[in-house]
Amino acid sequence: MSLPNFKELMIQSQSGDQNTYEKLLQLIYPKVQAFLIKKAGPLALTDDVCQDCLIAIHKAKHTYDPQKEFEPWMYAIVRNKLIDHFRKNQRLSKKEVTTDKIDVTDRQLHSYSDVKEDNIRQTLHDCIAWLPSEMREAVEMIKINGHSTKEYAELKGTTEVAVRARISRAYKLLRTKLEKELGW
Amino acid sequence: MAGKDDFIKGLASELTPYKPQQKPLVRFMYWFVFSMIAILAVMLFIQNFRAQFFSELASDSFYFLETLFAFLVVPSSGVLLFKLSVPGTELKKSHYFLALAPFILFVTFVALSAFGLVDQPSSMDGKRSTCMNEILILSWLPILLMTFHFSKNQMHFSAQRLGLIGVAGASIPAAFMQLACMRSAEHVLKFHIGPVFFVVVVFLVLAFMLKRVR
Numbered sequence: 001m002s003l004p005n006f007k008e009l010m011i012q013s014q015s016g017d018q019n020t021y022e023k024l025l026q027l028i029y030p031k032v033q034a035f036l037i038k039k040a041g042p043l044a045l046t047d048d049v050c051q052d053c054l055i056a057i058h059k060a061k062h063t064y065d066p067q068k069e070f071e072p073w074m075y076a077i078v079r080n081k082l083i084d085h086f087r088k089n090q091r092l093s094k095k096e097v098t099t100d101k102i103d104v105t106d107r108q109l110h111s112y113s114d115v116k117e118d119n120i121r122q123t124l125h126d127c128i129a130w131l132p133s134e135m136r137e138a139v140e141m142i143k144i145n146g147h148s149t150k151e152y153a154e155l156k157g158t159t160e161v162a163v164r165a166r167i168s169r170a171y172k173l174l175r176t177k178l179e180k181e182l183g184w
Numbered sequence: 185m186a187g188k189d190d191f192i193k194g195l196a197s198e199l200t201p202y203k204p205q206q207k208p209l210v211r212f213m214y215w216f217v218f219s220m221i222a223i224l225a226v227m228l229f230i231q232n233f234r235a236q237f238f239s240e241l242a243s244d245s246f247y248f249l250e251t252l253f254a255f256l257v258v259p260s261s262g263v264l265l266f267k268l269s270v271p272g273t274e275l276k277k278s279h280y281f282l283a284l285a286p287f288i289l290f291v292t293f294v295a296l297s298a299f300g301l302v303d304q305p306s307s308m309d310g311k312r313s314t315c316m317n318e319i320l321i322l323s324w325l326p327i328l329l330m331t332f333h334f335s336k337n338q339m340h341f342s343a344q345r346l347g348l349i350g351v352a353g354a355s356i357p358a359a360f361m362q363l364a365c366m367r368s369a370e371h372v373l374k375f376h377i378g379p380v381f382f383v384v385v386v387f388l389v390l391a392f393m394l395k396r397v398r
């Protein structure tokens with residue numbers, strides 16, 4: 001079996017051939033996944049990071065020069081996305097407070113966490129309600145009611161990438177608002 | 185893996201015919217011409233250029249070379265930046281050095297005059313009271329265009345890239361100041377080259393912060 005020629009597939013995709021493009025994405029998916037595992041070990045969110053990488057490749061497809069090799073171009077984008085992922089996690093982990101740093105008894109901890117959990121739930125609810133209507137709807141439909149991005153995109157007559165971008169923006173807003181409200 | 189397949193199908197369904205982006209040199213030309221014209225227009229709107237700059241360029245070879253190097257900074261660093269904006273482009277350290285060589289020569293020429301090692305005339309004719317502010321403010325246009333281009337191409341802002349963006353962007357108004365503002369090496373060093381270094385330092389700090397918190 002001959003090795004897939006990514007370069008050829010990418011060149012054919014430029015004419016808008018969706019089948020070829022799908023084939024290309026199917027072929028590079030395991031390569032991206034293997035690269036991520038090789039560089040970072042099995043990540044908890046390998047599939048999410050892998051999908052983010054594919055979205056980045058999709059967005060940057062116009063930057064591919066058909067006269068050059070495909071793989072160095074692809075891996076450069078994947079590497080950038082992996083670095084993004086680590087930076088995001090680094091920032092989040094700095095804000096995490098582990099329970100071993102809290103000096104309380106088990107009983108105190110339970111009552112504290114119950115109150116805290118209710119408080120967080122209520123604040124989260126308020127924050128979602130505070131989001132702009134389009135974002136709120138997207139978050140509620142996909143993250144709470146369990147619809148897929150595809151279903152929601154079809155329902156709203158938009159693209160999946162646009163829905164993902166909307167969800168991502170909503171998360172950013174929610175994160176900022178929650179940090180402010182909960183003092184994290 | 186239905187999730188993966190659905191995701192790929194969804195992504196592929198969004199494909200429409202597209203053209204690969206133009207060569208780095210062509211993209212650089214758009215950026216260069218637009219930035220130069222915009223900055224030139226604003227500078228002329230604020231105040232006319234020094235009246236005798238043309239005759240000085242024609243008669244003084246040292247000043248001509250100094251000005252030439254000042255203007256060469258923009259294409260040398262700009263072309264490199266547009267090459268770097270393509271994912272997967274690997275460049276050698278020597279490319280960075282070559283890109284910065286005109287800037288180093290420009291600073292060296294001005295420093296030689298400023299410290300009295302080369303005798304150069306100095307005059308207050310055409311003095312612009314806002315030259316430093318103009319450089320600091322006008323440099324943002326090419327810088328923002330360049331950073332937007334990098335983000336669009338899914339590229340990262342490393343310290344080298346951000347530093348180089350600072351040099352390329354701030355050098356456009358700084359180079360025009362060679363013709364627009366008073367002729368005094370000490371003034372050029374402090375108020376024309378100083379802001380370029382300031383912008384570069386700001387961008388290096390930004391690069392450091394991005395690495396930590398982005």
